Amino acid sequence: MDNEFTIDEQPVPFVPGQTILEAAKAAGYYIPHLCFQPDFKRHGGCKLCTVLVNGRTQTACTHKAAVGQEVDVNTPELNAMRRSLVQMLFIEGNHFCPACEKSGACQLQALGYEYEMMSPHFVELYPHREVDATHPDVMIDFNRCILCELCVRASRDVDHKEIFAVAGRGLDAKLIINSPTGKLGDSAFAVADRAAQVCPVGAIVIKRVGFATAIGDRPYDREPISAEAESCELPEVR
């Protein structure tokens, strides 16, 4: 029973150094996440991966697996918390799914379905946010940004361009672009950048390829997000 812990009372093996989320994924066990992608530095901000480790709440994407740990993932109480988190992310921005190119391939929307979000519950904040369409190949709709910082990390650590950053605090926290005008079109951003491929929602959208796959036929239209447990790749939409 070395290098084993339990998730919802099932034994799960792990490699020392692995986080709970990584070990769970390797074992085909689903733990929700939004700001985690395996290739990037851990972030731990979205809190969707919140689990109970020996009775205490922890983020599975940052917490290391350890021998004998008892981890609770799929409990009504935790799922209710996750639903609240998803609701908060929805009301914080402006998400009109039927008009969004990401619909059906969006992780936020998919988590809404997964956690049975039947209403926003909280009063919508309806913030005023802009769309930046200045780049020839890529558009950013800040209305849908959930501040997961995946594009920040991809641009900094993989593309070595540091095009994105988050500035401001509290509700004023927002994604900013490193260019003389603050516009994407005046930055060194390119459609081939890794940062153009990582957005879990419909905030970073590639132009001229939209709707190649019809709505209704997209990954989360066909299968719930929890079905992609083994693969942590973003589903291919186009």
Place this chain on the structure above:
Amino acid sequence: MAIAGYVVGATKGFIYLRGEYKHLQEPLQRDIDTMRASGRLGTSIRGAPGFDFDVEIHMGAGGYVCGEGTAQVESLEGKPGRPRVRPPSMVSVGYLGKPTVVDNVETLAHCTEIAVDGGASFAKRGTKTSTGTKLVSVSGDCERPGVYEYQFGVTIGRILQDCGAPAAVTAVQIGGASGVLVTPDEFSRRIAFEDISTAGAFMIFGPDRDIFEVARNFAHFFAHESCGFCTPCRVGTAIQRNIMEKIAEGRGSNYEVNDLKRLAEFMKRTSHCGLGETAGNAVRDALNKFRPAFERRLRARDFAPAISLEAALEPARRITARDDADAHLDVEG
């Protein structure tokens, strides 16, 4: 600080001074210069070979969250004050990735005391489990606000007496915005780790204070101070503030009151750092202990909408060019 540096083998120390205390920068710098000139900072301190330690003042831009150790170190590094993911802890990976000790000035001052007078003399003061003294920073409705030093175990009533608080104090907030709200029936409780533990803030609310307004202020404070890193605190503190506003406008109901309680518990369970974990405390305490202050503002027992339904019908009336009685709601909704 130099003693702490000597003990852990550090040669460099920072005093993190928040922007709000800019007026202290100059006198503090003068004191540091004097210490350096008299051989109590610098190289071979007091002639002890190898005892090298120096201190630099670092000005912060002013953020409540920078009181959290890891956020403070981020800020020291010139980055936005956002708490780090732990582990690793500061003592293994801290400032610029190096082992770092983060302590309050008060703690470090006690080190000197212990170094000079010995641990036994220090332990003589206070209670069995909380030895020594505590600085209490008294503010609010009293005749003599200021910083007081007490032995641990002092009662709240005693502090109130010493600072000239009015006879009919409504409540005291101990430990700042993240702390606890204490009512008169608890004034015999003590400042100590085993009872009410605090970093020292002591805010007095006199007989004329409305605790709902106090809680509303705290709700605004947290929405303003949330660093924005994690979802529950960034959005949760804003929702808490908005619900308090809705109640203040007289549009609240029991639904909001219950939502505030759920929100406090939710933020406590899911937030990334102490700020979010405690952001609902003040409102929750006020609700539990001063329920009537909320209740008299509630409009309906069950639910009231955030908008005026009557006013919302106005565009429809304009479009249909109607203004008869049937185009209006009987009751203001």
